Amino acid sequence: MRYCKIIDSGYIIAIGTGEGGVEITESEYNTILDIIHNKPAATDTTDYRLKLDLTWEPYEIDPPDPDPDLDDAEALDILLGGDEA
């Protein structure tokens, strides 16, 4: 069986079996799997991503868009320095 890890921007996004990603040993796969299963609990404002050295790095979760329904005219007004609708 082929084991692999998927890396993006310096972080391990996932591990898996099958094609794709960077091939790793079964031992490394099991090590990372155990680390993922013991991931620190996320909060409403903080989650964690797995670095290549297999440590967790906290990061702030983006808050929800306060005004997701901004239309084009309102956006243009903001870009031109006007008041936000």
Place this chain on the structure above:
Amino acid sequence: MAFDPVSYAMGKSASGGGGGDITVEALSVTENGSYSASGKAYSPVTVNVPNSYSASDEGKVVDNGALVAQTSDTVTQNDTYDTTLINSLTVNVSGGIVKHTGSVTYASNQKSMVVTGLGAPALLVRFLIDDYDNDATDGVPKVLGGCYADGVRLVWRTNSSGTSAAVGDYGSATDLGTGRTVQADGTIVSNRFVSTTTGFTFNINHDSYLFKAGYTYNYVCYTYPEEA
């Protein structure tokens, strides 16, 4: 276009080992003995053939000094086959379906799931059929999202509570219809697409569903020789 089984007559061939062209000479052996072919393109051989024959030996081959019947074999997938004592191989081209299996465990919640498989140009990639959580704490695999294949049917199920439950308890099911599949860019299109590279990648998206960190999602899909 359907592919009919194709029969290949198997023969021995010789090739050079990197030293330029060589001329292969036929070696005719008519009696027992050891043959050394210095300077020739065949290796020394030792021949031990039976010394007597009968009419029923017609078509037999020599195996360690004995005459034995040739056999045949049926091949259903690409591979290298030992043709010793086999005078023909039948290759069922139309049966060239390749099964791709694998799993993904994400370190963080993801909105999309990527499935990669090996393939070849002009392979028909048909269908991701299953992904499920087999790490359920209650030991009951939960179908979190799946493409159920009767060949053409794709159904996603989502678990709003995120807790363990039997498959049938999943309240929200979105039937994406029949004759659908997931294209390389994640678009739900038809029941097939043609790989144009040496492999393929599915990017499975679902608007209201996250592939959860720590869960292992297994998948199966198949590639077929493309039909014209």
